[in-house]
Amino acid sequence: IPTLSLLYKLNRIPLDSDQTPLYPPNAAHNDKISIIKGDITVLAIDAIVNAANEALLGGGGVDGAIHRAAGPDLYDECLTLGGCEAGDAKISNGYELPSKKIIHAVGPRYYALPASEAEAKLKSCYRKGLELAVEHGQKSIAFPAISTGVFSYPNAKACNDALGEVRKFLDGADGDKLERVIFCNFLQKDQDIYYQTVSKYFPPP
Numbered sequence: 577i578p579t580l581s582l583l584y585k586l587n588r589i590p591l592d593s594d595q596t597p598l599y600p601p602n603a604a605h606n607d608k609i610s611i612i613k614g615d616i617t618v619l620a621i622d623a624i625v626n627a628a629n630e631a632l633l634g635g636g637g638v639d640g641a642i643h644r645a646a647g648p649d650l651y652d653e654c655l656t657l658g659g660c661e662a663g664d665a666k667i668s669n670g671y672e673l674p675s676k677k678i679i680h681a682v683g684p685r686y687y688a689l690p691a692s693e694a695e696a697k698l699k700s701c702y703r704k705g706l707e708l709a710v711e712h713g714q715k716s717i718a719f720p721a722i723s724t725g726v727f728s729y730p731n732a733k734a735c736n737d738a739l740g741e742v743r744k745f746l747d748g749a750d751g752d753k754l755e756r757v758i759f760c761n762f763l764q765k766d767q768d769i770y771y772q773t774v775s776k777y778f779p780p781p
């Protein structure tokens with residue numbers, strides 16, 4: 577899986593876009609970030625993040641795909657987790673998935689909340705996901721585009737909120753405990769948005 581450093585080297589990320597950097601360059605961060613398009617359930621890494629709902633018992637979208645691929649033991653463990661509030665996350669084993677752990681994050685329903693509350697909750701999903709990974713000694717983590725499907729969060733805003741929160745975490749005290757953060761987009765639309773936006777948060781050196 578190529579890192580941002582390699583993508584910059586290969587000129588795959590457009591640098592002539594009008595994205596003025598919001599953060600200083602940090603080559604070490606760029607070695608940890610990947611942006612890929614595809615199915616998150618096939619990633620053989622430490623932890624993948626699920627875009628779940630409060631019940632944590634499966635559903636459609638990426639949640640359905642993860643439960644199908646992980647098998648029925650995931651459902652049984654999820655029954656013991658006691659649900660989860662929007663903006664929070666809980667961790668389970670990966671079962672039949674190639675990833676070791678699943679971090680179930682519950683994104684905000686964008687249509688049901690004031691925009692500022694939805695934003696705080698989406699950012700919190702990313703922060704809690706990263707915190708849980710570190711707490712459980714997981715060094716690589718992949719996120720889907722949480723809330724941008726059924727929960728209708730605007731794609732470009734979600735991308736900015738996700739990249740900003742991950743940058744903040746990597747700059748923080750526990751940032752060095754993570755080796756790789758992958759943004760796994762299922763839709764070409766999101767992949768394009770991430771390519772156009774990433775240099776604002778992770779500029780080239």
Ligand code: AR6
Nearest residue numbers: 615616627629635636637638639641723724725726727762
């Ligand atoms: N790998 C990566 N991303 C995927 C995959 C996959 N296999 N499948 C879909 N996506 P959504 P939400 C993308 O609706 O908006 C569920 O019913 C998808 O294209 O899965 O947070 C839950 O049970 C989109 O870009 O999650 C909840 O009730 C992104 O994942 C509710 O939907 C998120 O879309 C959560 O809604």
